[in-house]
Amino acid sequence: MSLPQVLDRHLRDLFGSGRVNSVLGAIPTRGPLGMAQLARTPEEVERFTLSPLACPNLLVHLTSKEARLDPTRFPLAVLARGCETRMLNQIFSEHGLRRDQVYVVGLAHCPGAIDPRRLSAQLPVLRGFPEATIEGEEVVIREESGELARLARTELVLERCRHCQNHEPLIDDYRFDLVEEADWIEPVSVDEDPGVEAIDAMIPIERWAYWRSQLERCIRCHACRDACPLCYCENCILERHTPCWVKRSVNLPENTAYQLLRVMHLVGRCTACGECERACPVDLPLGLMMRKMENLVREYYGHRSGLDPSGEHLLSIFDPRDTTATARLEQ
Amino acid sequence: MLIGDRKQQSYEPRIVAFLCNWCAYAGADLAGTQRLSYPPNVRVIRLMCSGRVDPGFIIEAFLEGADGVIVAGCHPGECHYEHGNRLAERRMTTLQHLLGFIGIEQARVRLAWVSAAEGRKFAQLIETTVEEVRALGPFQQFPRRAP
Ligand code: SF4
Ligand code: SF4
Ligand code: SF4
Ligand code: FES
Numbered sequence: 017m018s019l020p021q022v023l024d025r026h027l028r029d030l031f032g033s034g035r036v037n038s039v040l041g042a043i044p045t046r047g048p049l050g051m052a053q054l055a056r057t058p059e060e061v062e063r064f065t066l067s068p069l070a071c072p073n074l075l076v077h078l079t080s081k082e083a084r085l086d087p088t089r090f091p092l093a094v095l096a097r098g099c100e101t102r103m104l105n106q107i108f109s110e111h112g113l114r115r116d117q118v119y120v121v122g123l124a125h126c127p128g129a130i131d132p133r134r135l136s137a138q139l140p141v142l143r144g145f146p147e148a149t150i151e152g153e154e155v156v157i158r159e160e161s162g163e164l165a166r167l168a169r170t171e172l173v174l175e176r177c178r179h180c181q182n183h184e185p186l187i188d189d190y191r192f193d194l195v196e197e198a199d200w201i202e203p204v205s206v207d208e209d210p211g212v213e214a215i216d217a218m219i220p221i222e223r224w225a226y227w228r229s230q231l232e233r234c235i236r237c238h239a240c241r242d243a244c245p246l247c248y249c250e251n252c253i254l255e256r257h258t259p260c261w262v263k264r265s266v267n268l269p270e271n272t273a274y275q276l277l278r279v280m281h282l283v284g285r286c287t288a289c290g291e292c293e294r295a296c297p298v299d300l301p302l303g304l305m306m307r308k309m310e311n312l313v314r315e316y317y318g319h320r321s322g323l324d325p326s327g328e329h330l331l332s333i334f335d336p337r338d339t340t341a342t343a344r345l346e347q
Numbered sequence: 348m349l350i351g352d353r354k355q356q357s358y359e360p361r362i363v364a365f366l367c368n369w370c371a372y373a374g375a376d377l378a379g380t381q382r383l384s385y386p387p388n389v390r391v392i393r394l395m396c397s398g399r400v401d402p403g404f405i406i407e408a409f410l411e412g413a414d415g416v417i418v419a420g421c422h423p424g425e426c427h428y429e430h431g432n433r434l435a436e437r438r439m440t441t442l443q444h445l446l447g448f449i450g451i452e453q454a455r456v457r458l459a460w461v462s463a464a465e466g467r468k469f470a471q472l473i474e475t476t477v478e479e480v481r482a483l484g485p486f487q488q489f490p491r492r493a494p
Contacts, residue, residue: 215448224450224488231449253403261403269489273406276445280402283441308448309441316440331441334433338440339423 019064023192028058030093036119040077040094042070044145048132052077069148071129073291075103075245079112093119097126098182103287105186106322122188125198128177175303176290212308233298234271240302243295246285283309284330287322360480362389363408364417367397369427370462371419377466385470386477398431402442412490415455415480422460451488454479
């Protein structure tokens with residue numbers, strides 16, 4: 017359950033040499049979901065796990081308000097899968113953090129992380145601290161009493177893993193292979209996204225009927241914003257009173273405006289990691305919007321966030337070809 | 348706040364137009380001095396540059412009861428702040444698609460380039476926008492007050 021010896025050793029050495037003040041990793045929890053944990057001492061590293069059940073994107077603990085108020089946690093080492101290194105790149109590119117504040121332990125050959133909701137749908141009851149291992153196209157789920165089930169990998173991993181183009185870390189200071197052989201799922205073609213396509217195929221009135229039924233359920237808990245590692249403005253416009261961009265009232269117009277503003281602040285930055293959707297207590301399909309926008313900026317501007325640590329923000333630059341993209345709108 | 352008669356039978360679209368001071372607004376002015384007639388459905392908001400238009404302005408306009416929004420600035424290459432209009436282009440394109448994805452008809456959001464000499468183009472822009480938005484009917488998706 018704990019970390020492989022060589023990795024454990026390496027993290028302890030990082031503390032020993034004074035290279036880092038803390039290590040960010042995930043620990044097992046009851047049920048189908050790991051939890052982020054900040055280790056301040058070498059001993060705490062022992063609790064970490066590389067289990068695919070530990071799906072949360074850890075990076076929010078690098079950019080959250082708590083992190084800002086607690087500079088002593090930096091420099092910090094983070095166990096980062098490919099997708100997380102991509103997001104780190106994005107954060108570096110927008111000067112959210114400096115590269116030297118973060119020691120990246122890249123987890124290579126990532127076979128994917130398990131979506132707790134997809135797992136619960138197939139196995140509603142999981143007792144104690146379950147374990148999961150990915151063996152080829154199968155995921156083996158074990159409880160303390162023994163093997164519980166073997167499930168198809170593609171049916172179980174997070175949506176982002178289905179579309180993943182970054183199974184290998186983009187940046188690292190140290191590299192650890194999660195599986196011996198790189199045998200990840202063939203990514204669903206980037207141009208294919210059945211969820212998004214289903215909405216694209218609707219006429220406007222149907223689309224709104226769908227989103228209305230969703231947005232009406234939002235309780236404005238701000239969890240989608242809080243869970244996003246890229247939502248780290250000190251002065252978030254979603255809670256500002258002067259000027260007031262969106263009112264506090266929880267109703268359809270304000271909920272819609274809230275969501276539109278949030279998405280517009282993430283266009284070209286969002287890596288479609290899906291944390292916002294996972295954090296939503298009422299299961300709004302926020303990932304659909306995020307993936308729609310990700311696909312759009314790739315198609316129109318050839319832009320993929322986070323690939324270039326010195327890249328500029330999509331909406332602060334322009335390109336002579338943009339006019340063609342704009343002209344397409346008028347049709 | 349916009350106030351008007353919202354009864355379907357006498358539906359008159361309300362269009363909010365964000366115009367840049369140097370080109371589009373001057374174009375609108377010219378349309379006036381040339382005595383060109385265009386529908387009175389448009390409420391003009393003058394800004395120094397189309398690059399000043401935050402996507403939030405457009406969302407706010409819809410919340411407050413606009414049926415359609417126009418953003419108009421100088422032609423590409425002619426922005427008085429070098430490339431504000433090119434930035435507006437990307438913002439408006441992404442916003443229009445996001446709105447489209449949740450079911451706001453694309454014709455309700457329009458980006459146009461109007462120079463100070465194009466009074467006629469401005470009048471036409473307003474005319475086509477008003478006609479298209481009229482055909483779509485009042486904006487009912489998420490206004491703060493029911494239409
Ligand atoms: S998105 Fe890719 S790198 Fe990230 S957990 Fe899924 S498979 Fe691994
Ligand atoms: S997490 Fe869900 S319920 Fe909470 S504010 Fe975001 S969309 Fe609304
Ligand atoms: S998918 Fe959601 S949580 Fe992840 S980067 Fe995009 S907006 Fe943030
Ligand atoms: S000054 Fe006219 S668009 Fe910038």
